[in-house]
Amino acid sequence: MQVISGIYKGKNLKSPQSDKTHPMGSREKLALFNMLLPYLENAVVLDAFAGTGALGIEALSRGASTATFIEKDHKVTKILRENLANIDGVTIIEKSVATFEAKPATFDLIIADPPYDHFEPELIDHLVVFLKPDGILALSHPGETPEFDGLTLLKSRNYASAAISIYQK
Secondary structure, eight states: OBOOSSTTTTOBOOOOSSSSOOOOOHHHHHHHHHHHGGGOTTOEEEEETOTTOHHHHHHHHTTOSEEEEEOOOHHHHHHHHHHTTTOSSEEEEOSOGGGOOOOTTOEEEEEEOOOGGGOOHHHHHHHHTTEEEEEEEEEEEESSOOOOTTOEEEEEEEETTEEEEEEEO
């Protein structure tokens, strides 16, 4: 797995040899970041359900100023730290998204790629509080496109059994 564009293009990312993460495929990641391009410059990003950090690193590579990574699994967080070595502007929080707290309206962009086998829309509702006004939520999800209070759906694209939806606060 590699960063596909920007200043970290070609950087190899380590991935755990387990089913604890489900890295987004290259095609989906390219589509996601093509949709996010207008929102990345100097953005303050939250990579929820970070796993290897591939999505937050891609955002930083393409112009985001800082990124916070939330990952609850200690073994995965160890790999995340290795992937973030020598990258500036990062914060790693080792806890569940459900217990994450930050000041309201902290982030310009939240990227959420939760586990599909335990997709919980209420966790996404929890994250919305941390979006700045006009902030963007990029959500990778299974099945139908969910609706969230306080968010307007801008785009949604299907890729096999997954979908990517972009919302604005």
